[in-house]
Amino acid sequence: MMSNASLLILPGDGIGPEVMAEVRKIIDWYGAKRNLQFDVSEDLVGGVAYDKHGTPLHDDTMAKALEVDAVLLGAVGGPKYDALDFSVKPERGLLRLRKEMDLFANLRPAQCFDALADFSSLKKDVVAGLDIMIVRELTSGIYFGEPRGIFEEGNERVGINTQRYTESEIDRVARSAFELARRRSNKVCSMEKANVMESGILWREVVQKVHDEDYPDVELSHMYADAGAMQLCRWPKQFDVIVTDNLFGDLLSDAAAMLTGSLGMLPSASLGAPMANGRPKALYEPVHGSAPDIAGQGKANPIACILSFAMALRYSFDQGDEAARLEAAIEAVLADGARTADLMGPEDGTPMSTSEMGDAIVAALDASL
Numbered sequence: 001m002m003s004n005a006s007l008l009i010l011p012g013d014g015i016g017p018e019v020m021a022e023v024r025k026i027i028d029w030y031g032a033k034r035n036l037q038f039d040v041s042e043d044l045v046g047g048v049a050y051d052k053h054g055t056p057l058h059d060d061t062m063a064k065a066l067e068v069d070a071v072l073l074g075a076v077g078g079p080k081y082d083a084l085d086f087s088v089k090p091e092r093g094l095l096r097l098r099k100e101m102d103l104f105a106n107l108r109p110a111q112c113f114d115a116l117a118d119f120s121s122l123k124k125d126v127v128a129g130l131d132i133m134i135v136r137e138l139t140s141g142i143y144f145g146e147p148r149g150i151f152e153e154g155n156e157r158v159g160i161n162t163q164r165y166t167e168s169e170i171d172r173v174a175r176s177a178f179e180l181a182r183r184r185s186n187k188v189c190s191m192e193k194a195n196v197m198e199s200g201i202l203w204r205e206v207v208q209k210v211h212d213e214d215y216p217d218v219e220l221s222h223m224y225a226d227a228g229a230m231q232l233c234r235w236p237k238q239f240d241v242i243v244t245d246n247l248f249g250d251l252l253s254d255a256a257a258m259l260t261g262s263l264g265m266l267p268s269a270s271l272g273a274p275m276a277n278g279r280p281k282a283l284y285e286p287v288h289g290s291a292p293d294i295a296g297q298g299k300a301n302p303i304a305c306i307l308s309f310a311m312a313l314r315y316s317f318d319q320g321d322e323a324a325r326l327e328a329a330i331e332a333v334l335a336d337g338a339r340t341a342d343l344m345g346p347e348d349g350t351p352m353s354t355s356e357m358g359d360a361i362v363a364a365l366d367a368s369l
């Protein structure tokens with residue numbers, strides 16, 4: 001029995017509501033069969049919020065997001081909203097959530113289910129059983145540093161962005177990575193470019209200091225980010241937790257994600273500072289977007305969103321065993337041959353619908369009891 005586990009669900013646009021309906025089945029299952037009761041509320045974000053309120057995130061929804069233990073978001077955006085002013089585009093709703101919740105640690109797992117190893121562009125033995133976690137700093141670095149802009153200089157223009165990190169910004173994301181590693185294989189690799197960037201030198205020093213002072217039990221290594229990219233393709237299973245800055249994390253997490261196959265399989269979490277009850281501020285969401293090309297057709301793969309809920313069980317609600325049960329149920333369903341269209345070739349027969357995949361996962365959860 002958990003106390004006060006509050007969850008705000010924001011299905012959003014396109015396939016968001018379709019995949020979230022399957023997460024609802026899983027939440028109901030945990031309530032009925034494992035006595036995990038969530039206080040669930042639901043609200044609007046993205047284009048649907050704009051349609052109703054003229055803004056992609058109403059202030060009341062923002063306030064709710066700051067109160068709950070975890071936010072679970074589907075996806076935002078779609079062609080209907082492409083012509084809107086930048087300030088009210090659906091994506092601004094998501095950016096506002098990330099900013100006001102101060103979610104500085106972005107967790108992107110790259111996990112390869114055995115049944116899908118053939119889907120990777122790498123050899124099967126390189127990716128089968130892969131389970132790594134990239135922790136990307138999300139609220140600072142070159143995407144935010146000043147000065148920035150395009151300026152006149154002599155008789156030409158110059159484009160400027162500034163990589164800037166304070167010690168405290170590095171310190172807090174390093175702690176997130178070490179804490180995570182302790183729940184996994186106790187190994188962190190920190191990636192930067194200390195060979196050519198001063199911010200990289202500081203990054204390396206601070207990560208090492210946090211390690212030596214508070215996490216000496218965790219195995220720590222440092223790697224230049226370009227070498228890290230190469231190693232991710234050569235032998236990704238050498239890594240457990242990778243911690244890196246905003247820019248390198250953006251690139252490395254996308255590259256690592258594709259080791260595992262379909263976009264429909266990739267969850268994510270963005271975590272902030274601990275709240276008064278000790279739980280971190282947290283937003284969980286699939287990596288994919290609103291997929292307007294398949295929205296409303298029952299074709300979407302709900303697994304990325306369901307795996308995002310598994311991350312919430314593990315990182316917000318301290319239910320690691322139940323998260324593992326859910327991941328095992330997904331593994332079992334895939335091993336049984338269950339496939340939505342994104343996990344099949346054109347000659348592979350009839351795909352499952354979104355809700356059939358959700359039902360199959362619920363049945364596998366039943367079988368796990």
Ligand code: NAD
Nearest residue numbers: 075076077078263264288289290291292293294300301342
């Ligand atoms: P997308 O992720 O929506 O789709 C890319 C391709 O992957 C499409 O062919 C789609 O059908 C497929 N796909 C995505 N998720 C799938 C799933 N669960 N099951 C099966 N197939 C899936 O990216 P896009 O097409 O570049 O963007 C569409 C809209 O989504 C845009 O408005 C974009 O701004 C928005 N977007 C939102 C987010 C977010 O909410 N976090 C992220 C990316 C893009």
